[in-house]
Amino acid sequence: MVESPHPFLGHNFLLAILRKYGNFHSMKIALAQVAPRLGDMSRNFELHRQFIDKAKKNKADLIVFPELSLTGYTLMDLVPEVALNPTQSALFRRLLALSRGIDIVLGFVEEKEPGLFYNSAAYLSREQILHLHRKVFLPTFGMFEEAKFFAQGRIFRTFLSPFGRAGLLICRDFLSLGAGYILLAGGAELIVVISAAPGRGMSEEDDFATSRMWELMGEALSFFSTSFVIYTNRVGFEDGKAFAGGSFIFNPRGNLVARASTLDEELLLAEVNLEEVRSARKAWPFKRDDRPELVLESLARIVRHDED
Amino acid sequence: MKINPAFVTKVLCAFIREELHRFGYKKGIIGLSGGLDSSVCAFLACRALGPDNVIGLVLPYKDTFSQEVKDARLVARHLGFSCRVIDIAPMVDAYFSRYPTKNKVQVGNKMARERMSILYDFSARERALILGTSNKTELLLGYGTIHGDMACAINPLGDLYKTQIWELAEYLGVPERIRAKTPTAGLWPGQTDEGEIGLRYAEIDRILFELVDRRQSPKAVIAAGFPKTSVEKIVSLIQNSEFKRKMPPIAKISSRSVGHDFLYPYDRHK
Numbered sequence: 001m002v003e004s005p006h007p008f009l010g011h012n013f014l015l016a017i018l019r020k021y022g023n024f025h026s027m028k029i030a031l032a033q034v035a036p037r038l039g040d041m042s043r044n045f046e047l048h049r050q051f052i053d054k055a056k057k058n059k060a061d062l063i064v065f066p067e068l069s070l071t072g073y074t075l076m077d078l079v080p081e082v083a084l085n086p087t088q089s090a091l092f093r094r095l096l097a098l099s100r101g102i103d104i105v106l107g108f109v110e111e112k113e114p115g116l117f118y119n120s121a122a123y124l125s126r127e128q129i130l131h132l133h134r135k136v137f138l139p140t141f142g143m144f145e146e147a148k149f150f151a152q153g154r155i156f157r158t159f160l161s162p163f164g165r166a167g168l169l170i171c172r173d174f175l176s177l178g179a180g181y182i183l184l185a186g187g188a189e190l191i192v193v194i195s196a197a198p199g200r201g202m203s204e205e206d207d208f209a210t211s212r213m214w215e216l217m218g219e220a221l222s223f224f225s226t227s228f229v230i231y232t233n234r235v236g237f238e239d240g241k242a243f244a245g246g247s248f249i250f251n252p253r254g255n256l257v258a259r260a261s262t263l264d265e266e267l268l269l270a271e272v273n274l275e276e277v278r279s280a281r282k283a284w285p286f287k288r289d290d291r292p293e294l295v296l297e298s299l300a301r302i303v304r305h306d307e308d
Numbered sequence: 309m310k311i312n313p314a315f316v317t318k319v320l321c322a323f324i325r326e327e328l329h330r331f332g333y334k335k336g337i338i339g340l341s342g343g344l345d346s347s348v349c350a351f352l353a354c355r356a357l358g359p360d361n362v363i364g365l366v367l368p369y370k371d372t373f374s375q376e377v378k379d380a381r382l383v384a385r386h387l388g389f390s391c392r393v394i395d396i397a398p399m400v401d402a403y404f405s406r407y408p409t410k411n412k413v414q415v416g417n418k419m420a421r422e423r424m425s426i427l428y429d430f431s432a433r434e435r436a437l438i439l440g441t442s443n444k445t446e447l448l449l450g451y452g453t454i455h456g457d458m459a460c461a462i463n464p465l466g467d468l469y470k471t472q473i474w475e476l477a478e479y480l481g482v483p484e485r486i487r488a489k490t491p492t493a494g495l496w497p498g499q500t501d502e503g504e505i506g507l508r509y510a511e512i513d514r515i516l517f518e519l520v521d522r523r524q525s526p527k528a529v530i531a532a533g534f535p536k537t538s539v540e541k542i543v544s545l546i547q548n549s550e551f552k553r554k555m556p557p558i559a560k561i562s563s564r565s566v567g568h569d570f571l572y573p574y575d576r577h578k
Contacts, residue, residue, distance in 0.1 A: 039576050076571040199319075202472075206315040237326045239574045240462075242319050262315075263322060 025275050027163050030055035030063040031247040031268040033260045035236025038072030041082055045070070045091060048106065051267055052098050058269050062103040062163065066234035066247075067135075067171050067196040068119060070108040074238040079149045083111035086122060086129055099124035103162065105232075107170065107194050110134065112151075119150045121168045121194050123161065131159040133168035137176055143198065143241065158186035164274060166190040171197060174217055174231070184225040185292040189252075189277045191221065195233040199244030199262070207262050211246045215256075223254025226280040226287055228272060235265050252280035309517050311472050313479030320464045321356035327462045328357065328437055330575060335436035337363040339427050339457070340391065341494055342379030344486060345441040345465060348473055351480040352464055353439055354387045363436050364391035367423040369400060372497050379486055386483060396422045416495025420456030428459070437461035445470040448516055449542070450549020451493065451505065458552060469513040505545075507538055515542050 032051040036044045048065065055063040067073065070091075071082040086092040086108075098104065103125040110120035110132070119135040134153025138146035156179050158167045167183035167190070174180070174193045183191055201209030214231060222229040228251060235245040247260040249270050258270035281287055328336060336353045340346045353362045366380040377393060384391035399422050400415075409415060431438050440460025442452050444467055452458040465473065470491065477487050491501040491509065502508055515534050518524045519542070526543050530536050555567055564570050 038573055074573040074575065076573055078572060078576065202311045202316065204310045204312050206312050237323055237575070240323070242323065263318065 025273055026271060027062065027274055028058070028060045028269060028271050029230060029249060030058065030060035031230070031232045031249070031258075031260055031270075032063055032065045032069075033232060033235055033245050033247045033264075033266050033268060034065065034069065035234060035243070035265055036066075036069050036072045038074060038238055039078045039082060040072070041070055041091060044072070045094065048095065048104075049098060052102060052104065054267050055269070056102050058267075060102060060269060062105070062230075064192055064194065064230055064232040065104070065106040066232045066243075067107040067121070067194045068109065069106045069194070069234070072238060073196040073234070073243070074241065075109070076145075076149060079109055079117050080111075083109040083117050085111050086132070096124055096127045096129070099127055103130075105168065105192050105194060107196075109150075116151045117149070118153060119146060119170060120153075121170050121192075123159070123166070123168060123192070125162060130161060131166075131168060133170065133173075135170040135173060136179065137172040139172045156182040156186075158183055158188045161190065164189035164277065166192060169193045171195040174214075174221075180217075180221045180225065181295070184227070184287065185290060185295070187287075188225065188227050189274070190228045190230065191225065193218075193229065193231040195231060196243060197233050198241040207246065208242075208244050211244050211262065214246065215248060215259075218248055218250045219254050219256070222250035222252060223284075224286055226252040226277060226284055228252060228274075228277070235263055252277045253283075309469070309472065309513065311468070311475055313476045316468070316472075316476060317352065317355065317480065320352050324353060324356040324439065324462070324464055327575075331437070333435060333437045335361045335363060335434060336439045337365065337427060337431055337434060337436035338439050338441065339423055340364045340366050340380035340383065342366070342373070342376035342383075342486070343489060343494070344470075344473060344477055344482070344491060345443055346380075347383045347482050347486050348477050348480060349439050349441045349465060350383055350387060350389070351477075351482055354389060355480075359387050359389040361436075362387070362389040363430070363434055364389060365423075365427060365430060366391060366393040367396050367426060368393065369419055370395060370397045373494060376494065379489075382483060383486065394426060396426070412496045416493070416499075417453045417456060419495070420453035424456050424459045431461070439464060441465055443470050443473055444468055445509065445513055445516060447553060448520060448549075449505065449512070449545040450552045451501065451545075452552065454552045457493075469516065470509045471513045507541065511535075511538055512542060515539055519543070519546075 034047055052063055105123050107121050110118040112118055121133045122129055123131040136153040138150050138152055140147035158165045165187045167188040169179055199208030199210055203209060218229045218231055230249050232247045233245055234243045236243055244262055245260055246262050247268055249257040251257050257272060258268055260266050260268040336357055338346055338349050364384050366377050368377050396419060400419055427438050438460045440463030442458050442463060443465050446452045447466055492499050493501060515529060518529045526539050530539050558565055558567060560568050
């Protein structure tokens with residue numbers, strides 16, 4: 001379901017051929033900055049369908065929805081009620097059908113095995129699930145209580161998308177230097193982040209203080225991994241939390257390509273040139289000079305001695 | 309502590325609109341006192357919902373607060389929403405004639421709950437949700453009547469300190485005479501918040517901001533130069549009013565208890 005076990009026969013091989021010989025340098029990305037309805041999957045499916053239609057009409061190659069876009073965020077005891085297994089769910093089959101002609105990243109509650117619920121992201125392409133990521137860092141502090149309701153994902157890894165090697169992160173995962181590093185070491189050219197980040201903190205600025213935090217990471221990670229960073233955050237209110245929006249794309253040189261509004265629902269479209277990964281890496285060989293074996297050895301040492 | 313009032317207005321109006329509409333309501337209802345908070349709330353509600361969807365209730369006791377009634381009407385006229393004055397004296401007097409008291413706070417609390425009771429009745433009559441007006445300063449100090457002025461369906465002002473509400477009021481164009489008034493809970497004539505608490509709002513809010521938003525310890529706040537007596541007073545007011553900020557504790561004896569591990573979001577869609 002995730003990656004083909006046989007590299008020469010699978011979907012990925014075809015993708016690699018297409019990518020090599022097709023005209024895939026220019027790519028149009030759609031960020032679906034939506035406000036899902038809490039616990040209402042059929043309404044949210046409809047919301048996805050509408051935004052996908054609009055993105056297709058605008059000739060987008062990829063559309064990215066926010067975290068838990070199919071279900072809403074503040075689920076608490078609703079988690080088991082909205083959970084689905086993507087290999088068996090009729091709703092997911094309908095979503096897969098929508099991925100003809102456009103790649104889709106979305107968020108949902110995954111019941112991987114009975115009673116184990118994950119905050120997951122799926123990458124859909126040509127009616128297949130190319131990749132699933134289960135959120136690793138479940139924020140459980142202050143206003144967040146995800147670890148109370150979700151099982152923890154265990155791995156960060158990259159996969160081959162039609163647009164190059166990609167990695168998925170969910171919200172708080174993105175704020176981990178380790179997660180970003182693993183995607184860099186794994187060869188990611190596109191880092192796709194789906195988020196449900198409430199705005200916190202007021203100042204004289206016309207945005208929340210936390211919006212700057214996400215952009216700071218987008219800027220830093222895109223520059224130092226010389227990859228595209230594509231970040232979709234949701235909008236709307238749940239139990240008084242104001243999801244801040246402000247979705248963005250940074251290019252591999254750390255420059256902002258596009259940014260969506262704060263608080264308003266919108267479909268943000270932006271065209272990028274995938275060749276920019278190559279040109280950025282010629283200028284700044286961070287990827288070439290990376291030493292994952294050395295990092296691994298150093299981490300192993302830290303883990304061994306990290307017993308108090 | 310400074311805010312961007314235009315941005316805050318945008319967030320709060322979106323909040324009011326979304327919360328009401330998601331539960332199938334078009335209208336908001338506000339208890340108007342003629343003071344700063346309820347006036348700011350009315351200004352926000354009119355921006356969010358339009359004046360035709362805002363109802364004001366002015367609930368004085370006889371004519372003890374005639375200036376306040378005039379100011380509340382001024383706000384309603386200025387914004388163009390409908391507003392109604394109901395004297396709570398017959399209800400309150402009926403009760404105290406049977407159970408008299410000389411305790412002014414007790415009388416003030418009873419009046420606050422009488423107003424709540426009328427607001428909830430009108431909420432049902434008019435199919436309008438009650439917009440709360442308790443600000444962050446009041447909520448933290450417990451300076452409000454539980455099940456009285458603290459009762460509401462949604463509260464757009466609860467995360468703004470009093471001094472921030474003044475900033476917002478200026479931006480929204482709340483009439484100068486309301487912004488210039490000395491804040492009062494209106495429990496009895498001549499009462500002022502600052503007189504009763506014994507501290508100025510400017511000082512209270514700066515101390516609360518350090519303690520709450522910046523998570524500083526009382527010791528650190530005193531070391532930073534705030535008067536020890538003020539900090540200690542504020543800490544004690546916060547600690548002694550926790551019951552006003554929580555649902556009452558339930559004895560948890562079953563295998564799944566309401567509010568403890570029966571947890572559903574407020575905003576769930578049907």
